[in-house]
Each structure stands twice: as structure tokens, then as C-alpha cells.
Amino acid sequence: MDIFERLESEVRSYCRSFQTVFTKASNARVWDKAGKEYIDFFAGAGALNYGHNNPRIRAKLIEYLLADGVTHSLDMATEAKETFLTRFKSFILEPRKLDYKVMFPGPTGTNSVESALKIARKATGRTNVICFTNAFHGMSLGSLAATGNAFKRKGAGVTLSGTTFMPYDQYFGTLIDTTLMLEKLLDDPGSGIDQPAAVMLETLQGEGGLNEARIDWLRRVERICRDRGILFIVDDVQMGCGRTGTFFSFEEAGLSPDIVCLSKSIGGYGLPMALTLIKPEYDVWHPGEHNGTFRGNNLGFVAASEALDYWRTPELELAIAASSRVILEFLHRMAAKYPKAITEVRGKGLIQGLVFREPSYAARLSKTAFKHGVILETSGPKDEVAKLMPPLTIEEHVLKQGLERIETALHEVLDSVQLAGAAQARA
Template identity: 60%
Template sequence: MTDLPPVFTTLESEVRGYCRTWPTVFDQARGSRVYDADGRSWVDFFAGAGALNYGHNNPRMKRPLLAYLERDGLTHALDMATQAKQAFLETFDEVVLKPRALDYKVQFPGPTGTNAVEAALKLARKVTGREAVVGFTNAFHGMTLGALAVTGNSMKRAGAGIPLVHATPMPYDNYLGGRTPDFLWFESLLEDSGSGLNKPAAVIVETVQGEGGINVARAEWLRGLAELCKRHDILLIVDDVQMGCGRTGPFFSFEAAGITPDIVCLSKSISGYGLPMAVTLFRRELDVWSPGEHNGTFRGYNPAFVTATAALDYWRDDALEKDVFASGEQIGRVLGDLVDEFAGLGAEQRGVGLVRGLTFEDPDTADRISAEAFRRGLLVETSGPRGEVVKLMPPLTIAQDELDEGLDLFTSAVRAAARG
């Protein structure tokens, strides 16, 4: 199927995006493979933009979800106490927080990543009494107004329709190509009373900028940022919406840098099953909310608690983390071979764990690769400020044969697009 039924073009808004890249009607999915209504299949190196780290319809989550629904388990409960929420909180504390010595409170701000970010920004401003928040070049934090204000992409920012204020961009790691010491500009502004920079309430950062083009911050850069924030009494927010839940290897992407953020935003794969769920974590002493001061109708979606609790079983040992590193190294080797093969076209690879990218000097090459991959039976998307990076994000649980198949398809697509 190559043409969509007319209802999608005549009735659905022009804002739709992914269906333009992948013009078929999808119907089923299992593990690392999706199927359209005609039965054609694709290996999935997209994973719901990071919302399906454990694959599609993972039976370890599907079975408890179906059992919960079959017994008429409570679906909608706002922020009431429920057994499903209790099980998640207890398991999250046991499996994730305590082993990492993280004394965080848990807030359910609403069902999406941008909800988690908005809660983090509001809380930082409430705690400090300051308005400004520092973000970074090429950052992406969500599509609501507060999150957009600390997002770098000009096209997405323009969609706000109003000025986006109380946010200041700073250069991300290696943005200036190593020409200046880390944080020279930032700290100079903070220490100069004539700089015009109001002291920020917080800094918000992604350890790996996924939508920004698979830009990986060095561990030493992240440690330097954490130390700067501590020196200047600024809260550090890590947006782990896309890179958390094991995407880079450990459960939290900031673990490798050895830092402890003041506030952490999680969503996407926290539910484990692709169900809407988000979490904002913060140091216990920052919990200055009044009851109901930040809320949302779907901040307690109990089916998501059920699947999220089941997903945490993957983190009772380090087996999945080791698999992520091994699969990531395999992808890195394949990308390295392609970089060597197409050195004359300025090929470059980026990434860590199971978030990888390939880019060429000609930014249109990424679109051609994505299209060629779709025709061959592989789903990959593009990212970066010009869509110049082909982004590979397979499920963390992908089987070896499907990983091999997907990489073969990707290699074929790259060769066709780069040479054609």
C-alpha cells in the first residue's frame, strides 16, 4: 500500500507528520516488527520515538494489563490512591531509586513528556522565586509553551504564535567545536552584574539530544554543568524523556556521568507498553507544592501503572543494560563501515547505546535514506535542525536476527540513497 485512504488527507489536520514519511495504514505490531493492513512488515528502528523501548505488545506487560482490565481494574482515578499506583511506587522505589541512592519524591504531572517538563519548570521557579531558565542550543523539551521556550528548533518555536520568554539558550557540548573552554560564556554571564542575565531558577539539559541530531554530551561536560549549577545555587533538571529507561544503557542516561540532578523528567517508555504516562522526580526538600497546585485529568492512568510495574522487572539485574551496550556496539561497527565507505561524502556517525545517528554533508541524504529504508522494510526517522541525521532507535529488547536484518536493510538503503 503506497497511498493513504482519503479520510486521512481530507479530514485529518495538515499537522500530521509521520504518515507522510511512511504512507501506509499500520495495523499490528509484535516485538521489533510492525505490519500494515495488507500484511507487509517492517523492522522497527523507530520504537515509537523512544516510547517502545521494550518493543510492541511485549507479553511481559500485555499479560498483566489484560488481567487487570478483565477484572475491571480501575482505569481512571486522577490522583486518588489505587492499588496499581501503589504497586508501581513500591516497585520503582525498590528497583530504581534505592539501588541508586536517589531520595526523590515522585510526581505524576500528566501523561506526556512535555507535562513532566512543565511541572519541572514550574517547581523550579516556585522553589527559587526566580523566573529565568537556561536551556541549550538544539534542545527539544516538548510542544507546550514552557517547554517550547527552552527548545531550540526554530520551526517548532514558531508554532507557539507568541513570544517565548524567561528562557536563555547556552551552547551545548561541542556546539562551538572546542574553540572555547566549557561554560566560559555561561559562567562569565553569571558572574558579571552587567551581563543582563537574570540569575536562573534552573538549567534544563538532555544528556543526549535526540531530536536535536543525536548530540551526545561528554560525561566531563555534564559533571562540569552540575558543578556550575551547585556553585551558583541553580537547580539542574535532566530531561530524560527520550533517553531514560535504558536507551543509553543504564536506566537513567545521567548515571554514566556520575551526577545527581535536582529534578528528572521521565515519560515515553516509563509505562513500558506505549501507554501515556509521565513522571517528574525531584529531591525531597524541593517538594513545596500545595495540594492540587499542579494537576491534570489523566495524571493517574492506572493501566500504565500496571505495565510500568511489569517493565521494571527488566531492571532487577543488569542483563538488559549489557544487551543495550552490545547491540549498540554492533550498530556502531556497521555505521563505522558506512562512514569509511562514504568518507568522500562527509559521512559521520553519532550516538551511544541504542540511540545512533548517521549524517552526510548533504542534509537531504537523510530523507532519501529514510525513504529507501521504508521501501525495503525498515522504519527509521530523521532528526537534527535540518533533518540531516538518520536516527536509529530499535527496541532495547530486539532479537539478534531482527537486529541483523535491520542493519542489512539500513546498509542497503544508505548505499542506494548516497549513490543515487
């Protein structure tokens, strides 16, 4: 790791947690220079829903490259983009009775969020945006202003403005409906809340600690927006593309957002790509008013077009549901075994995790699991959640092997804590 420590910026983070040099990967497994195998329960922070080096997608990429296909095109028309747009409409939008114009804002999730904020403000003529506690929307200034994490906000170096934070579902517990507060403040001329251009949320907060909003709460937020002419934005950058079990995370709730942000796994192969889906009546951009040099990543279009083929049949959704049940049963078993250390099981689909009473245990579990050959990360405002997020395509035997390794690691962490506590008590 010496070369990275000497030459790479101090801003690097994941390589500090997973200190090895990786050389190859296949679906849910990666190997380092020493040949050690790791089971990937992180999946590129959700950018690898279809696994590492998916053979179906790889074959299309190789075929395209060998045929001298266009790789970079700004927003010019290409055959690769045409294929993607056609398949996205046919395989994703039409079956779900959704009507959106597709914007390519730039290659990352924060690009999608920035463009969503801009178009909402342009379409309404208003500037304020309502966002929620523990939200994470990106690291550029506009999206960071809508992000709740104090550590990440501090990195901005300037005052972040243009947003108003409201409590997310169950922020005060299960008995308090926080939409009542939102509604009251919006309607009270003395609240000090400027009429917003939009309300933006994640249906399940990934970086915020796997907080899942209840369906009724989501529907009430959407109704509040509809009644007041406020645009409703769903940030599906991490939870979209099947992570929660359906292609969009809001399908179960029957929502119809005005704007949807997609990135990460929309690129199919871990390639940079992002979409901003805009209802046609709000697509009021002037040509070139929002652009980006790499919004025409044709390799992303090729990979994404092939990845969409997974959604032509219910096979992948059924596989996600089956893997989800395996993970959920495992997590509840661990929570029952260690009730003093684990307070809650959270999440949905193939993003689930354990909430630890002592936040440092989550990081210790991540470190120990890595030693046993599993890559998993933490989330939450205090990094108190150990998060399991494998590829959607993970094989059943690999999933179970990974869970066995996590169980071994969990035993090591909590047994060492118990031994230390017993020694302290004797002293």
C-alpha cells in the same frame, strides 16, 4: 491513505513519511494492511523501549482489565499506583542511591517538563531558566520556550519567554569549553542574564541531532549550579528508561539532578505516562497546584510496574550494550565506505545515527529504507541525521536484518547521487 488526508488535520507528520496503514506489531516488527513487514528502528520516538506488544507486560494488562481494575483515578490512591511507586523505589531509586519524591504531572513528556519548570521557579523564587542550543523539551508553551528548533518555536504563535539559551557542549567544536561562557555570564552583573531558577539539559540531544555531552562538561554544569544555588534539571524523557544503556542517561557521569523528567517508555507499553522526580527539599507544591485529568492512568502504572522488572538484573543492560556494539560497527563501516557523504557517527546505546554532509540525504535514506521495510527517522536542526532507535528488546537476528536493509537503502541513495553527479559532469 485517503481517509486520513480528507479527515485528519494538516498537522499530521509521521504518516506523511511512512505512507501505509499499519495493522499489527510484535517487538521490533510491524505489519501493514497488505501484510508487508517492517523492522521498527523508530520505536514510537522512544516510547516503545520494551517493544510492541511486549508479552510480559500485555499479560499483566489483560489480567488487570479482566479483574475490573481501576483505569482512571485522577491522583487518588490505587493499588496499581502503590505497586508502581514501591517497585520504582526498590528497583530504580534505591540501587542508584537516589532520593526523589515522585510527581505524576500528566501523561506526556511536555507535562513533565512544564511541571519541572514551574516547581523550579516556585522553589527558588526566580523565573529565568538556562537551556541549550538544539535542545528539544516539548511543544507546549513553557517547554517550547526551552526548545531551540526554529520551526517548532514558530508554531507557538506568541512570543516565547522565560529562558536564556547557552551553547551546548561542542557547539563551537571540541576545543572550546562552553561552561566557561556559562560561568562567566552568570557571574558578570553586566551580562544581562537574570539569575536563573534552573539549568535544564538533555545529556544526549535526540531531536537536536544526537549531540552527546561529554561527562566532564556535564559535571561542570552541575557544579556551576551547585555553587550558585541554581536547580539542575535533566530532561530524560527520550534518553531515560535504558535508551543510552543505563536506566537514567546521567548515571555514567555520576550526576544527581535536583529534578528529572521522565515519560515515553516509563509507561512500559506505549501507554501515556510521565513522572517528574523532585528532590524532597524542593517539593514545595500546595495540593492541586499542578494537576491533570489523566495523571492517574492506572493501565500505565500496571505496564510500568512490569517493565521495571527488566531492571532487577543486569540482563537488559548487557543486551543493550551488545546491540549497541553491532550498530556502532555497522555505522562506522558505512561512514568509512562513503566518506564524502557521511561526516560523522553520533549517539550512544540504542540511539545512534549517521550525519550527512548534504542534509537531504538523511530524508532520502529514511524514504528508501521504508521501501525496503525499515522505519527510521531523521533528526537535527536541518534533519541531517539518520537516526537508528530500535526497541531495547530487539532480537539479534532482527537487528542485523534491519541493518542489512538499511545498507541496501544507503547504497541506492548514494549510488543514485553519484550517477546524477557523473551525468551532470558529462553535461
